Amino acid sequence: MQLMSNTNEITVFYFGSIGDHKQSLPSKYSFEKDYTTGKLWNELQSKIDYSGEILVAVNHTYVDMKYVLKHGDEVAFFPPVTGG
Amino acid sequence: MKIEIAEQQFDPWQQVVDYKRDKLLNDPRIGASSVFLGTMRDYNEGEEIESMFLEHYPDMTEKYLTEIVNVAIKKHKILDGLVIHRVGEIMPTDPIVLVATWSEHREASFDATREIMESLKSEAPFWKKETTNKGFKWVEASSKNTKEEVINEV
Numbered sequence: 001m002q003l004m005s006n007t008n009e010i011t012v013f014y015f016g017s018i019g020d021h022k023q024s025l026p027s028k029y030s031f032e033k034d035y036t037t038g039k040l041w042n043e044l045q046s047k048i049d050y051s052g053e054i055l056v057a058v059n060h061t062y063v064d065m066k067y068v069l070k071h072g073d074e075v076a077f078f079p080p081v082t083g084g
Numbered sequence: 085m086k087i088e089i090a091e092q093q094f095d096p097w098q099q100v101v102d103y104k105r106d107k108l109l110n111d112p113r114i115g116a117s118s119v120f121l122g123t124m125r126d127y128n129e130g131e132e133i134e135s136m137f138l139e140h141y142p143d144m145t146e147k148y149l150t151e152i153v154n155v156a157i158k159k160h161k162i163l164d165g166l167v168i169h170r171v172g173e174i175m176p177t178d179p180i181v182l183v184a185t186w187s188e189h190r191e192a193s194f195d196a197t198r199e200i201m202e203s204l205k206s207e208a209p210f211w212k213k214e215t216t217n218k219g220f221k222w223v224e225a226s227s228k229n230t231k232e233e234v235i236n237e238v
Contacts, residue, residue: 015141016211017222052224057209060144076141076209080225083138083169083210084122084181084201 006032008071012040015078021048031069038065041077053080085157087149088168089140096121096168096182103166108186114163118193120183120201126176128223134215136174141209145169152203160196162187167200169210 009030014022024047029040037056045051057076058067069075086103100119104110126133153165166184174180183200187193212223 013141015139015209019139020222057141057144060141060147062207076144078141078209078211079222081205081207081209082212082223082225083140083208084205 008032008035008069010069010071010073010075012044013074013076015076016082017052017079018048018050018054018077021050024048029075035069036065037063037067037069037075040069040075041065044077054078055080085150085153085164086166086168087146087153089142089145090168090170091172093178094168094170094182096179099166099168099182100184103184104186108164111163111186113188114186115188116186116190116193118185118187118190118197120181120197121179122181122201124174124176124178124180128214131214131216131218133176134217135176136215137213138169138171138174138180139211139213140169140171144209148208149204152200152207155203156185156196156200159199160185160187160192162192162196165196165200167204169204169208171210 007030009028012027012029014025025044037058041054041056055078056063056065058073086107104117108114124136149167153167156162156165163186168182170178170180183197185193185196187196214221214223
């Protein structure tokens, strides 16, 4: 009998000054369940020297840090935008 | 509507003329054309800037710019809107962003152009990295352009 896997995998992108740290950050991330963008950012932030403001998008839409991640999500972390 | 992320320098005035002639077919309902052009300065916060790199988040940028212009079309009942934004390496005096709108009367295009630009500044995922004689520096968002949903606490 094949065991069902509870592991979910997401893709993570980093932009702006956070992108400067992407060598130290994962581009894929696995978790079991009830994992939020906030929990993920806490874990990622502990790997890098960044304490500024942060925005997060999932599947190209802004979300907050309480968003519950789903398998296949594309997550992006970046500082406040500076276009124009 | 046209949204374009431009990797090469563009002529904003020619773009406005071409769009109105070729896409709007010089629509005779147009009574007002409003244009905002942002260009690169050679200084920022007292420092001389040699060049700038503009990064963006592909797909999300186009998605938000499209939404921003759609909101302006509905809210102000403008006839159409055009946004072109540079990415990549940019030099002083180069155009960075062009916003143009067309409407029957001036209030609508004035207001729509300004609102598109203000929303772009706070929502569209672009980031500027400046080169000075001391090295590279990411530009920080001014508080008035910071998206309200910025959340540090978890």
